[in-house]
Amino acid sequence: MGIESHLGIVTTKLDFLVNWSRKNSLWPMTFGLACCALEMMVAASARHDLARFGAEVFRGSPRQSDLLIVPGTLTKKMLPYVLRLYNQMPEPKWVIAYGACACTGGIFNTYNVVQGVDKYIPVDVYVAGCPPKPEALVQAIVMLRKKIEKETLKDRV
Amino acid sequence: MMREKIKEIIIERFKDQVSFDDNAKDMLTLELKNKDMLIKFMEFIKENEELAFNLISDITAIDYQYRNPRFVMVYHIFSIKNSERIRIKLPVGEGESVQSVTSIWKGAEWLEREVYDMFGISFEGHPDLRRILMNEDFKYHPLRKDFPLQGIEES
Amino acid sequence: MSEKKLMTLSMGPQHPATHGVLRVILELDGEVIEKAIPVIGHLHRGVEKLGEDRTYIQNIVFSDRLDYTSAMNNNLAYALACEKLFGIEVPERAKVIRVIMAELSRIAAHLIWLATHALDIGAMSLYFYCFREREKILDMWEMVSGQRLTPSYIRIGGLLNDVTDDFVSALKKFVDEFDFHIDEYHTVLTKNPIWIGRTKGVGYISAEDAINWGLTGPVLRGSGVKFDFRKATPYSGYENYEFDIPVGSKGDNYDRYLVRMEELRQSNRILKQAINMLPKGPIKAEVPFIVFPDKEKVLNNIESLIMQFKLASGGFTVPKGEVYASVENAKGEFGYYIVSDGTSKPYRMRIKSSCFINLSALPFIIKGAMIADIVAVIGSIDIVLGEIDR
Numbered sequence: 001m002g003i004e005s006h007l008g009i010v011t012t013k014l015d016f017l018v019n020w021s022r023k024n025s026l027w028p029m030t031f032g033l034a035c036c037a038l039e040m041m042v043a044a045s046a047r048h049d050l051a052r053f054g055a056e057v058f059r060g061s062p063r064q065s066d067l068l069i070v071p072g073t074l075t076k077k078m079l080p081y082v083l084r085l086y087n088q089m090p091e092p093k094w095v096i097a098y099g100a101c102a103c104t105g106g107i108f109n110t111y112n113v114v115q116g117v118d119k120y121i122p123v124d125v126y127v128a129g130c131p132p133k134p135e136a137l138v139q140a141i142v143m144l145r146k147k148i149e150k151e152t153l154k155d156r157v
Numbered sequence: 158m159m160r161e162k163i164k165e166i167i168i169e170r171f172k173d174q175v176s177f178d179d180n181a182k183d184m185l186t187l188e189l190k191n192k193d194m195l196i197k198f199m200e201f202i203k204e205n206e207e208l209a210f211n212l213i214s215d216i217t218a219i220d221y222q223y224r225n226p227r228f229v230m231v232y233h234i235f236s237i238k239n240s241e242r243i244r245i246k247l248p249v250g251e252g253e254s255v256q257s258v259t260s261i262w263k264g265a266e267w268l269e270r271e272v273y274d275m276f277g278i279s280f281e282g283h284p285d286l287r288r289i290l291m292n293e294d295f296k297y298h299p300l301r302k303d304f305p306l307q308g309i310e311e312s
Numbered sequence: 313m314s315e316k317k318l319m320t321l322s323m324g325p326q327h328p329a330t331h332g333v334l335r336v337i338l339e340l341d342g343e344v345i346e347k348a349i350p351v352i353g354h355l356h357r358g359v360e361k362l363g364e365d366r367t368y369i370q371n372i373v374f375s376d377r378l379d380y381t382s383a384m385n386n387n388l389a390y391a392l393a394c395e396k397l398f399g400i401e402v403p404e405r406a407k408v409i410r411v412i413m414a415e416l417s418r419i420a421a422h423l424i425w426l427a428t429h430a431l432d433i434g435a436m437s438l439y440f441y442c443f444r445e446r447e448k449i450l451d452m453w454e455m456v457s458g459q460r461l462t463p464s465y466i467r468i469g470g471l472l473n474d475v476t477d478d479f480v481s482a483l484k485k486f487v488d489e490f491d492f493h494i495d496e497y498h499t500v501l502t503k504n505p506i507w508i509g510r511t512k513g514v515g516y517i518s519a520e521d522a523i524n525w526g527l528t529g530p531v532l533r534g535s536g537v538k539f540d541f542r543k544a545t546p547y548s549g550y551e552n553y554e555f556d557i558p559v560g561s562k563g564d565n566y567d568r569y570l571v572r573m574e575e576l577r578q579s580n581r582i583l584k585q586a587i588n589m590l591p592k593g594p595i596k597a598e599v600p601f602i603v604f605p606d607k608e609k610v611l612n613n614i615e616s617l618i619m620q621f622k623l624a625s626g627g628f629t630v631p632k633g634e635v636y637a638s639v640e641n642a643k644g645e646f647g648y649y650i651v652s653d654g655t656s657k658p659y660r661m662r663i664k665s666s667c668f669i670n671l672s673a674l675p676f677i678i679k680g681a682m683i684a685d686i687v688a689v690i691g692s693i694d695i696v697l698g699e700i701d702r
Contacts, residue, residue: 029326030326030328031326032332033332033333033355034332034355034377034380034697034698035377035380035461035462035698037332038380038381038424038461039460039461041443042443042446042447045439045440045443045444046440046443046444047443047444047447058328060327060328072355073355073357075353075354075355075356075357076292077291077292077353077354077356078325078333078354078355081324081325081326081354085326107373107374108357108358108359108362109306109307110306110307110308110357110358110361110362111299111304111305111306111307111308111309111358111361112291112299112308112356112357112358113357113358130462131460131461131462133460180633181633181634182396182633182635183396183635183636183637184636186634211523211524212523212526212528213526213669214526214638214645214647214664215636215647215649215662215664217649217662219651219659219660220660231649231662233636233649233664237523237537237539237544240544240545242636244636262524262525262526263521263524263525263526263673263676264524264525264526264527264669264672264673265526266672267668267669267671267672268668268669271668275360289352289353290352290353290356290701291353291356292353299358299361300360300361304361306358306361306362306365
C-alpha cells in the first residue's frame with residue numbers, strides 16, 4: 001500500500017518526470033585525484049563534450065553537486081576527505097568509479113592504497129581501464145542515465 | 158679529465174678520511190669514514206671555487222638489513238659550473254642520527270624529512286623534522302626492508 | 313598591546329586550483345600570507361617500495377604514472393638508467409625517435425600547464441585551445457603504442473615497436489601548424505593587462521636563492537640561470553640538435569610564463585630537425601638475455617620463444633652496481649637511482665623528482681604576498697602530485 005494505493009498512474013508519471021529531470025542535469029564535482037583526472041578533463045572539453053548530457057558545470061562545492069566521479073588512486077591519507085565530501089553531498093547522489101585504481105586499487109597493491117573505493121562508499125557505475133578513454137566516461141554517463149530512469153520515488157526518499 | 162682533478166683536490170684536503178669507489182662508472186663516488194666530518198666536507202665542496210658543487214640533487218638512504226651499520230645515506234650533488242656530479246655515501250647505524258645539511262643547501266629540508274619518514278633516521282639541526290608523506294601518527298617506517306609491501310593491518 | 317592574531321585557512325586537498333590533491337595550510341593576517349605550509353602525501357602510492365618487488369621490465373609501467381602529464385620522458389629516464397647499468401648501446405633510429413617522443417611530451421606537459429594556469433587566473437578560453445592541440449599529440453601516441461596517456465613505449469634497449477608512416481605524416485602536419493598556435497596563445501595572454509597585473513612582480517625568487525633551494529627546470533631559468541640538462545649533460549643524441557635555452561631575468565611569474573612559451577617554440581624546432589634526421593635501421597638493441605626479441609622471431613623460432621618466456625616470467629640477472637640517470641623533464645630534473653644486487657629485481661629504486669624540491673620553496677616564495685597570489689604561484693611553479701608523492 002502506501003503512496004501507490006489508488007494513484008498508481010499518477011505516481012508512475014511522477015516517477016518519470018522526476019527521473020527525467022534528474023538524469024538530464026547531473027552536475028559533477030571537481031574532484032581529481034591522479035592520472036585519470038586528465039582524461040576526465042578531456043571528456044569535459046570540446047572533443048567529447050560532457051555538457052550535452054547536462055553536465056554543464058563542474059561545481060567546486062559538494063553541496064551543489066550530485067555526481068561524484070572518483071578518478072585516480074584513493075590512498076588511506078585521502079580517505080577521510082573523500083568520506084567527508086561524500087557525506088556533504090545532498091541526496092540524490094551517484095558515484096562513478098573511473099579507472100582501475102578507483103575500482104579495485106589498480107596496479108598499486110601497497111600499504112597506503114585503498115583497494116577499491118567501493119569498500120567505503122556505494123558505487124553506481126564502474127569504468128575499467130588504465131586510464132579509460134574519455135569515450136568510456138561518456139558511456140558511463142549514458143549507463144547512469146539508464147539506471148536513473150528505472151528508479152522509483154520510494155528508492156530515494 | 159675533470160673527474161680526476163676533483164678527486165685530487167678532495168684527496169689533498171681530506172687524505173684518508175674518504176675512500177673512493179672505483180667501480181662506479183657514472184660519477185665520482187666516495188664514502189666518508191666518519192659521521193662528524195659531514196658538515197665540514199659538504200661546506201668544502203660547495204665553497205671551493207674549482208669544485209663549486211652548489212645544486213643539491215638528491216638525498217636518500219639504502220637499508221642493508223643484515224649489515225652493521227644498517228643504513229647508508231646517499232647524497233647526489235651537482236655542480237652547475239663544471240656540469241659534474243658527485244655521490245657521497247655515509248654509513249649510519251640504527252638509532253643513530255646524522256647532522257643536517259639544511260644550513261648549507263636549503264633545498265635539503267624536504268629531502269631529509271622524507272628520509273626520516275621512510276627510514277627513521279633523524280637529523281640534528283633540522284628546522285622542522287616531522288613526517289611528510291605518511292600520516293603524522295603512522296608508527297612504522299615504510300621503506301625499511303622488514304616492513305611488508307601490503308602494510309601492517311592496524312585495527 | 314594585543315598581539316597579532318592570525319587566521320588559519322586550509323586550502324584543502326579537494327580544490328579546483330591545486331592541480332591535484334595538495335593541501336596548503338595558510339596563516340593569514342587579513343589578506344597577507346604570513347605562512348604557507350604545504351601538506352603532501354595524499355597520493356603516496358608506494359612506488360619506490362613496489363619497485364623492489366617487481367622485475368626491471370615490470371617497473372616501466374610505474375614510471376608513466378609518476379608525471380602523468382608527460383609520460384614518455386619518465387620512461388626515457390628509467391630506460392637510460394637501466395641501459396647505463398647493464399651497458400647496452402641503443403641504435404641510432406631509436407635515439408632519434410626517443411628525442412621526438414621526449415619533445416612531444418614536453419609540449420604536452422606545457423600545454424596542460426598553460427591551460428590550467430590560465431584557467432586558475434580566469435582566462436578560460438585558452439583551456440579549450442590547449443586541449444585541442446594536446447588531442448593531436450595523444451592521437452599520435454595512440455598510433456604507436458595503443459595508449460593515450462601512459463604509453464610505456466620507450467623500453468630498455470630501444471622501443472616497443474617501430475613508428476608507422478601514418479605517424480610521420482601526422483607529426484609533420486602537427487609541427488607545421490604548431491608555430492601558428494603558439495602565436496595564437498601569445499595574442500590571448502602576453503600583452504593582456506589583466507594577465508600582466510596578476511603575474512608581474514608576483515612570486516619572485518632570486519637566482520642564488522633558486523640554486524640554494526635546488527630548483528631545476530623553468531623555475532630556475534626564469535630567475536636568470538642559463539642552465540639545461542639537455543645541454544650540460546646530453547643524453548640520447550641531444551648534442552646533435554640546435555636549440556636555444558630561454559632565460560628570464562626577473563624571476564617572477566611573468567618571466568616563467570615567457571620561458572615556457574619560448575620552450576614550446578624550441579621544442580618544435582627540435583622536432584623539425586629530428587624528422588629530417590630520422591635514419592633507417594633497427595629500433596632495439598640486439599642483446600640476448602636482456603632485451604625482448606622481435607615478435608616475428610618469437611612466432612617462428614623456438615629459441616626466441618623460450619627467451620621471451622624466460623624474460624617475461626622471471627626477469628634476468630644483472631651485474632651488481634649502482635647508477636643514476638636523469639633527463640630534463642618539462643618541470644625540471646627527473647632522475648632514477650637504481651642499486652642492483654645481482655638479482656632480477658632492483659635492491660633500491662629511488663626516484664628523484666623536481667616538483668618535490670620546487671614545491672618545498674613555496675613557503676619561501678609566497679611569504680608576504682596576498683592570498684589571491686597563491687593560486688597564481690602554485691600554477692607558475694607547475695607541480696604534478698603524481699611525481700611529488702610517488
